[in-house]
Amino acid sequence: GENVEQHPSTLSVQEGDSAVIKCTYSDSASNYFPWYKQELGKRPQLIIDIRSNVGEKKDQRIAVTLNKTAKHFSLHITETQPEDSAVYFCAAPPRRGSTLGRLYFGRGTQLTVWP
Amino acid sequence: DVKVTQSSRYLVKRTGEKVFLECVQDMDHENMFWYRQDPGLGLRLIYFSYDVKMKEKGDIPEGYSVSREKKERFSLILESASTNQTSMYLCASSFRGLAGVNEQFFGPGTRLTVL
Numbered sequence: 043g044e045n046v047e048q049h050p051s052t053l054s055v056q057e058g059d060s061a062v063i064k065c066t067y068s069d070s071a072s073n074y075f076p077w078y079k080q081e082l083g084k085r086p087q088l089i090i091d092i093r094s095n096v097g098e099k100k101d102q103r104i105a106v107t108l109n110k111t112a113k114h115f116s117l118h119i120t121e122t123q124p125e126d127s128a129v130y131f132c133a134a135p136p137r138r139g140s141t142l143g144r145l146y147f148g149r150g151t152q153l154t155v156w157p
Numbered sequence: 158d159v160k161v162t163q164s165s166r167y168l169v170k171r172t173g174e175k176v177f178l179e180c181v182q183d184m185d186h187e188n189m190f191w192y193r194q195d196p197g198l199g200l201r202l203i204y205f206s207y208d209v210k211m212k213e214k215g216d217i218p219e220g221y222s223v224s225r226e227k228k229e230r231f232s233l234i235l236e237s238a239s240t241n242q243t244s245m246y247l248c249a250s251s252f253r254g255l256a257g258v259n260e261q262f263f264g265p266g267t268r269l270t271v272l
Contacts (some may be wrong), residue, residue, distance in 0.1 A: 051197070074258045085247065085263040086200070093256075131199060135258040142207045143188035143251045143258050144215070149199035 046134050048148025055122050056156055063151045065132035066114040075108060075115045076145070078131045086131060090117070122155045129153070160184070161264040163248055169270045176235040178267050180248030187253040189231035190261065191215075191223060194245040206231055207253070238271045245269075 045068040055061050065075075076091035092099045092106045092115065099106050105118045119126055129152050133145040164179035180189065190205040192215075202215030204223040212223050220242060224232045231250075235242055248264040 048199075074256070076260065085265050087263070088260045091260065142205070142213065143253055143261075144190070144202060144205055144213075145258065145261060146202075147200040149197065 046132060046146045046148045048132050048151060050151060051149065052152045052154075054154045054156065057122060057124060059122055061119045061122055061126070061153055061155075063117045063130055063132070063153070064114055065116070065134070065148050066112075067134040067146075068113070069134070069136065070110070070113060072134045072136075074135050075106065076133050077104075077106060077117045078133070078147075080129045080131065080150075082128070089130075119153075122153075124155050124157050127153055127155045161248060161250055161262050163246075163264040163267050165267050166265060167268050167270075169272065170235075170238050171272050172239060174238050174271075176238050176269065176271075178233040178235075178246055178248075178269070180231045180233070180250075180264055181229055182250040182262070183229065184250065184252070184262070185228065186250035186262075187228075188251045188261075189225065190249040190251075191221075191231065191233045192247045192249065193217065194247055194266070200247065203233065238269075240271050243269060243271045 048065045073094040078086040079089045080086040090106050103120050108115045129150045131150050132148040161182045170176050188207050191203045192200045201217050203221050206212045206225040222234045246267045249261040251259050251261045
């Protein structure tokens with residue numbers, strides 16, 4: 043909802059390790075949770091999203107999990123590669139039923155994968 | 158393939174000048190957004206529009222105005238540019254649909270420097 047907190051702000055991992063980024067939201071009625079990746083000098087692009095009727099979604103090496111009770115969702119990247127290095131943003135909408143389409147974004151996590 | 162374009166990649170203006178940033182999308186999206194991106198602050202919403210001639214204030218509208226005369230075009234206006242408006246400006250668009258909130262597609266960004 044209006045308050046989306048993202049942690050950590052920076053994350054460094056060795057190539058091949060896993061990385062986890064977590065976001066919390068304040069509005070229990072929020073129903074859509076996307077993750078965006080922004081490589082240096084490029085535009086943010088959606089990498090995975092989840093809606094509130096699903097607890098987990100996977101796409102190859104990335105997955106998103108949602109805990110509606112605790113109001114948090116997490117991005118998991120396995121077998122990290124140097125090309126995963128980027129800034130990652132989570133987001134959530136203001137409230138269920140909102141048709142205006144806006145999202146509140148977290149402040150971002152700078153992920154660095156060392157070879 | 159969704160395409161969101163912005164009128165300039167880099168722009169240098171002087172304090173007090175009127176500045177126009179333009180954004181065009183080619184996917185017939187109802188929603189369009191203007192964000193400002195500063196290091197450590199994530200993506201902050203300035204204004205958004207959910208239909209032609211309709212606009213809503215975001216979180217940091219002061220010093221900005223917008224115009225949406227055609228569905229595909231959304232303009233951000235700095236009436237009197239100030240040095241604290243030096244930033245990266247990102248435009249985005251999204252489809253409304255039944256879900257209400259959907260993926261936002263971003264433009265390449267305009268890096269504005271106000272001297």
